[in-house]
Amino acid sequence: MAILIDNEQARRIFLERQQLCAPPGRALAKSGLLQLIDDLGFVQVDSIATVERAHHMILFSRNQTYRREHLTALLEKDGELFEHWTHDASIIAARLFRYWKHRFRRRGPVLAERWRKWQGEGFDSAFEETLRHISENGAIMSRDMKVEDHKSGGWWNWHPNKSALEYHWHTGRLAIAGRVNFQKIYDLTERVIAAHHHEPDVEHEEFIDWACRSAMTKLGFATSGELAAFWDIVTPEEAKAWVTSHREELTEVVIEAADGSRPRASFALLGFPDHLGDIPDPPARIRVLSPFDPLLRNRDRAERLFNFFYRIEVFVPEPKRQYGYYVFPLLEGDRMIGRVDMKADRKTGVLDVKRLWLEKGVRASTGRLEKLDAELQRVGRFAGVEKVIYQPGWRG
Numbered sequence: 328m329a330i331l332i333d334n335e336q337a338r339r340i341f342l343e344r345q346q347l348c349a350p351p352g353r354a355l356a357k358s359g360l361l362q363l364i365d366d367l368g369f370v371q372v373d374s375i376a377t378v379e380r381a382h383h384m385i386l387f388s389r390n391q392t393y394r395r396e397h398l399t400a401l402l403e404k405d406g407e408l409f410e411h412w413t414h415d416a417s418i419i420a421a422r423l424f425r426y427w428k429h430r431f432r433r434r435g436p437v438l439a440e441r442w443r444k445w446q447g448e449g450f451d452s453a454f455e456e457t458l459r460h461i462s463e464n465g466a467i468m469s470r471d472m473k474v475e476d477h478k479s480g481g482w483w484n485w486h487p488n489k490s491a492l493e494y495h496w497h498t499g500r501l502a503i504a505g506r507v508n509f510q511k512i513y514d515l516t517e518r519v520i521a522a523h524h525h526e527p528d529v530e531h532e533e534f535i536d537w538a539c540r541s542a543m544t545k546l547g548f549a550t551s552g553e554l555a556a557f558w559d560i561v562t563p564e565e566a567k568a569w570v571t572s573h574r575e576e577l578t579e580v581v582i583e584a585a586d587g588s589r590p591r592a593s594f595a596l597l598g599f600p601d602h603l604g605d606i607p608d609p610p611a612r613i614r615v616l617s618p619f620d621p622l623l624r625n626r627d628r629a630e631r632l633f634n635f636f637y638r639i640e641v642f643v644p645e646p647k648r649q650y651g652y653y654v655f656p657l658l659e660g661d662r663m664i665g666r667v668d669m670k671a672d673r674k675t676g677v678l679d680v681k682r683l684w685l686e687k688g689v690r691a692s693t694g695r696l697e698k699l700d701a702e703l704q705r706v707g708r709f710a711g712v713e714k715v716i717y718q719p720g721w722r723g
Contacts, residue, residue: 329579329592330600332548337582338632338661339606340547345622346389347658348609355390357397361407361420363389368545368557369417371619372410374509375641377653378671378678379710382418384617387709388658403505406521410503411496414559414624424524429534430560431499438497446490453487458495466504466514467492535561539569540596548580548595556625570594585634609661613698615706616656623656635663635686650684659698664689669703671710678707678715683722691722 373381472488495501502519542557555566651668665685
């Protein structure tokens with residue numbers, strides 16, 4: 328018989344797995360940062376820096392003693408993290424690199440066919456030349472090998488060497504050795520990721536088991552579709568087959584939805600309900616989340632658990648936006664309470680708060696607004712600005 332998990336329990340389970348129940352002010356050393364990223368599974372990378380880049384905000388929201396230089400050292404010096412693809416570009420623990428070799432093998436033929444249709448025959452004309460150049464001369468950036476007579480058309484019209492760099496990165500022959508002004512530095516994988524992270528090789532069955540089991544651990548409970556979507560490294564069919572073949576290790580659970588709609592049948596690892604009482608209360612403070620926060624990455628799951636509809640409107644024409652270009656979700660305790668439109672202006676030293684939207688039923692009480700201000704002050708200091716300024720009418 329399936330175990331019913333009420334909505335409050337479900338939210339807290341997921342928050343705990345997403346490392347949002349621990350005290351955000353606890354001291355975080357570099358080793359602790361590595362463990363935090365490993366516990367999360369991945370941290371998405373994005374170039375938009377309206378306040379701060381996504382990966383920094385994701386980590387800061389979980390621990391406000393987080394230091395950017397620790398992340399840089401783990402990525403570029405210690406080799407304990409690497410940058411690659413999950414559902415999008417992400418930072419991942421290097422100990423998982425051996426599993427990514429399966430992704431490389433799968434992606435090669437898919438990308439070759441896709442890029443041939445996109446760029447035409449000859450898209451791979453610079454593949455071997457680019458790899459040889461890096462092998463002989465060391466790490467490069469895309470701009471270092473740009474063809475002089477190539478007419479740029481933006482990301483959809485890469486020069487041949489850019490295509491080569493990205494293809495070899497996606498398929499594992501190159502790795503990201505660092506970034507300068509967010510532009511990738513490419514080098515041979517064996518010069519970036521330590522040999523012990525490549526081994527031992529993982530057989531296909533073990534790879535599928537790891538992908539599904541680790542996703543279940545990090546989600547707490549999931550459907551087979553959610554397992555496949557977590558790393559985006561196995562197919563929905565493979566995840567469904569894994570659930571079917573491991574039913575003796577799984578518990579059937581039914582997850583109550585936040586809006587009272589039909590509960591969702593899911594699975595959890597055997598023994599799942601035994602420690603539900605050990606989950607700590609999440610901090611009562613308000614926290615600003617990145618639009619790319621892993622808590623919200625699966626938008627449908629977030630809506631079911633938190634009754635919070637969130638979409639990024641960067642690519643929505645301005646007249647059609649419901650909220651704004653890049654609006655930050657707000658978490659209070661175990662509830663999503665709203666979103667805020669703001670921007671850090673480092674020239675003036677100001678965090679400019681343009682507009683606040685609270686969810687239906689969430690009051691703009693004095694205490695709540697004081698908690699919000701305290702969090703925005705913390706975010707402002709993290710972003711390197713000196714003060715928070717609220718625009719007229721910011722409360723809507």
